[in-house]
Amino acid sequence: MTDELPHDVETLARRLSAVDYLVDEGLATALFLSLRLPQPLLLEGEAGVGKTEAARSLARALDTPLIRLQCYDGIDAAEALYEWNYPRQLLSIRLAEATGEKLAEGDLFGREHLIARPLLQALEHPGPRPAVLLIDEVDRADDDFEAFLLELLAEAAVTIPELGTIRAEHPPVIILTSNRTRDLHDAVKRRCLYQWLDYPSRERELDIVRRRVRGVSDGLANAVVAAVATLRDADIQKPPGIAEAIDWLRALELLGITELDETTIDRTLGSVLKYAEDQDVVRAAGLGSLV
Known part of the structure; x- marks a missing residue:
């Protein structure tokens, strides 16, 4: 992979395609702007x-590390940015006591006692290409x-009280993802480019699953993509995504199944629908509609 970053949207799209991630023009443009602005x-x-x-594939296409922070309720700076290495601090204190050395506060709160978490790791990535920081x-x-x-998003910097502000020499490509379970604050959105990802067209999804499940027959791939499209229109709480279509196709391939019928769908429905209530709805409506 070349050390140079893509200089236009088309080049980036080709690199993403080379790692089996297909993008439309809108997403390719958004990723390119995020990379080159950077924002x-x-x-x-x-x-x-x-x-x-998208973040994983961008990191592969750029031949640069992906640094991922998985968010959850209650996550804080100690898990996202840094924390102090208390055992090492205690060891330094005991060593100082044994040697009669007097320790200052700065001796215990320096870089050698700091454990970098994903955000700080991304800011301090040495380059030459920026790391991809996924805040998932x-x-x-x-x-x-x-x-x-907010400070990270606006300035590619963070402030650690004991050390001051740390700025990235090679600002990471920061990608945030949201399933929109709640609205994000306007202050976050103002600092970001924005792109909505919808389900792909039938033709694009067919291209995707063929790339991810190599050697699959055209008939089975078409049948699965069509069935998944029908499931998305059903009255269920969790419509299947592209990942579920790929999982289902892989399961069918492993079982040696070459075509979909009602019996096969009933046996493997758990590969594509992950809620019992959704499976009940689909079975009650009749599995024949998926064939």
């Missing part, structure tokens, strides 16, 4: 449409964590 990119959309995979499912975190992210 954080917020990707929103239903679960399973390829938001997380940011909507699962709380308002306080969103406020904590």
